[in-house]
Amino acid sequence: MERKSSRIAVAACLSLALLPGTASADEHAPKGLALQNLKHIIVVMQENHSFDNYFGALAYVPGGVYHPVKAGRDHDGDRDGDDRDNDGCRADDHRCVDGLTCTPMADGSLSCANSNIDADEGNRKVFAFHNTNRCVKPDLDHGWVGTHRQANFNDPNASLRHFRGDGFVRENDLAEHGQEAAILNETMGFYTQAELPFYYELAQKFAISDRHFSSLLGPTFPNRSYAMAATSFGHLTTNDEIPPLGGYKPLTGTIFDLMDAHAVTWANYFQDVPAGGSFRLFTLTAHDPHFLPYPLLLAQLRGVPGSPALPDVSFVDPNFGFFARAAQNDEHPPADIQRGQAFVSQLVNALRNGPYWKDTVLFITYDEHGGFYDHVKPPRAPQGGTRTPDGIAPGQCADASMPPASAQPGAGAQCSTNQVNPAGNSVATAAALCPAFAANPTGPFPKECASFDQLGFRVPFIAVSPFAKPHHVSHAVSDHTSVLALIEKRFMVPFNHDGDDHPHLTRRDQFADTLEDMFDFEHSPSLNTTIGTALPPANDCGPFTGVSTTP
Numbered sequence: 001m002e003r004k005s006s007r008i009a010v011a012a013c014l015s016l017a018l019l020p021g022t023a024s025a026d027e028h029a030p031k032g033l034a035l036q037n038l039k040h041i042i043v044v045m046q047e048n049h050s051f052d053n054y055f056g057a058l059a060y061v062p063g064g065v066y067h068p069v070k071a072g073r074d075h076d077g078d079r080d081g082d083d084r085d086n087d088g089c090r091a092d093d094h095r096c097v098d099g100l101t102c103t104p105m106a107d108g109s110l111s112c113a114n115s116n117i118d119a120d121e122g123n124r125k126v127f128a129f130h131n132t133n134r135c136v137k138p139d140l141d142h143g144w145v146g147t148h149r150q151a152n153f154n155d156p157n158a159s160l161r162h163f164r165g166d167g168f169v170r171e172n173d174l175a176e177h178g179q180e181a182a183i184l185n186e187t188m189g190f191y192t193q194a195e196l197p198f199y200y201e202l203a204q205k206f207a208i209s210d211r212h213f214s215s216l217l218g219p220t221f222p223n224r225s226y227a228m229a230a231t232s233f234g235h236l237t238t239n240d241e242i243p244p245l246g247g248y249k250p251l252t253g254t255i256f257d258l259m260d261a262h263a264v265t266w267a268n269y270f271q272d273v274p275a276g277g278s279f280r281l282f283t284l285t286a287h288d289p290h291f292l293p294y295p296l297l298l299a300q301l302r303g304v305p306g307s308p309a310l311p312d313v314s315f316v317d318p319n320f321g322f323f324a325r326a327a328q329n330d331e332h333p334p335a336d337i338q339r340g341q342a343f344v345s346q347l348v349n350a351l352r353n354g355p356y357w358k359d360t361v362l363f364i365t366y367d368e369h370g371g372f373y374d375h376v377k378p379p380r381a382p383q384g385g386t387r388t389p390d391g392i393a394p395g396q397c398a399d400a401s402m403p404p405a406s407a408q409p410g411a412g413a414q415c416s417t418n419q420v421n422p423a424g425n426s427v428a429t430a431a432a433l434c435p436a437f438a439a440n441p442t443g444p445f446p447k448e449c450a451s452f453d454q455l456g457f458r459v460p461f462i463a464v465s466p467f468a469k470p471h472h473v474s475h476a477v478s479d480h481t482s483v484l485a486l487i488e489k490r491f492m493v494p495f496n497h498d499g500d501d502h503p504h505l506t507r508r509d510q511f512a513d514t515l516e517d518m519f520d521f522e523h524s525p526s527l528n529t530t531i532g533t534a535l536p537p538a539n540d541c542g543p544f545t546g547v548s549t550t551p
Contacts, residue, residue, distance in 0.1 A: 140371025
C-alpha cells in the first residue's frame, strides 16, 4: 500500500519539474524512488550447477553480444582463479563475461585451457570440455568437506586464505571410489547454447551476473537456508533437510517472518514439496497457507479471470522428484537439464505475456555448484568482517526450537543427529573437515577451521524483467542473501527513507549487495524484449523411475 509520505514526495518532485530554471525531477528525486516502480519479485531456484558449467562458454557464442576476459588480465593464461590472475572483467565492462578461457576452433568447437589434475592417471591434466551429456551421473561431490577440498585439495580449511581450485577431479575421484575417469571428469564439463538455447537467449537479452556466488562452500540445505534465513544457523549437510514438525526456528527468524512483520504479501509456489517447508508447517495433512500450487501461479501470471492478485514476493520451486523421478525438473543430476529449462521457459513466458510483466523482476538462479568446476575464487563473505553472520559457528547449530537450551552451541534441533543419515550430521561433518573441532565441539570455534566467512562457488544468475539492463553483465559480488536484501529494501523501507538502512535478519543480508546495478527502474529498457520458448527434451535422458534421493 502506498504511504502518504511517498505521495507527498512524488508531488514535490513533479512541482520542481514545472518551475522554470530548476533542475529536473530526476535530479532531485529521493534516493531509490525509481525502485518503487518494482511491484513484484519472483525467485526460482534450481539445483546444482556452477557458472562455468552453464555459462563458461557464453562469451564464445558465434555472433553473440559478449566477449571473454582480455588476455592481459590473466598472468598465466588459464583463468583458473589462482593468485596469478586478476579479478576478471573490468568493473565498467558490462559486455565482458568471466567464463572459461577457450579458443574457438575451425570446426566450431572450443579448446579450453582451464584444467585440474587427475591423480589416478599420473597427475594428467583434465581440461574443461564441452559435455553433451545432459544427465550427469553419478552425482558429483558437493558436500561441506568435498567442496572445501575442491577449493584447496591439500589444505581445505585454508580455502579462503589460499584458494587453489585444484580438487575438482581428485575429490570426485575419491568420492566415487575410482569409477570410470570419463564419468568422473564430467566435473570439468560445460554446456553451450546447443544444450541450453533458452537460457543462453535470456542471458544475452537481459542481465546476468558473473560474480553471483552460492552462500557457502557446501550443499543444498545450508545454501537454501541462507536463501530464506540469511544463515544456516550452524547446519552443514543436506541430511538435516527434514525439519522438526513446524519447521526449523532460526534465532534471527526467516525472510517469511520479516515479510509477515512488514505486511509484505508472499507465497511459495511448489510442485511436489515447498522449499519453505524447512521453516514453516508442511505435512501431508496440513501446511502453511502461503504454500500454494504452481498451476495457480501460472493462472495469476496469465491474468486468468478469478485468479487472486500476484503477491509482492513469490518463491517458485521446481519438482524435486521426491514422489516421482519422471516428473523431476530441478536440473539436479541425473535429471535431464532440458526438463528444467522447459519448466523455467513456461514460467518466464507466462510472466512475459501477462499483465504483471511491466513491473516485475524474475530471478533465475541455482542453490549451489553441484560439484561442477568453476575457476573463480569464492570471496570473503560480505558480513562486516565477522566469521559468521549470526554468531553461530559450523557444527554448533543453535535455534529457537526449545529455548533457552536450544540457543546454546550444538543444542539446536537435529545438529548431532537427523532423520536422513543420523551419523552424517552437522557436528560430525564439521569434525570431518577440521579435526581440531572434534576435540571440543561446543567450545570456542577453532581459528584454523573453515567457517561461514567465505561464499561458495559461483552459480548462474539471470534477471528477467522489463527493468533489466539489456545484454548486461554485472560484476558486483552477490549471493543468495542479496535477493533478501533487495526484498527488504524495496518492501520494508519507507519511500522517503535511506534505503541502505533496511531491516535485515543477520549480518549477511545486512551487508549484501542489493543487485540494483542490473536494473534501470526508471526507463524499463527491456519492456518490449521478445522471448522464445523451450520445449521438454525430444529425447529425454531420464531418470524415469524411482524417487529422488537427498540432493
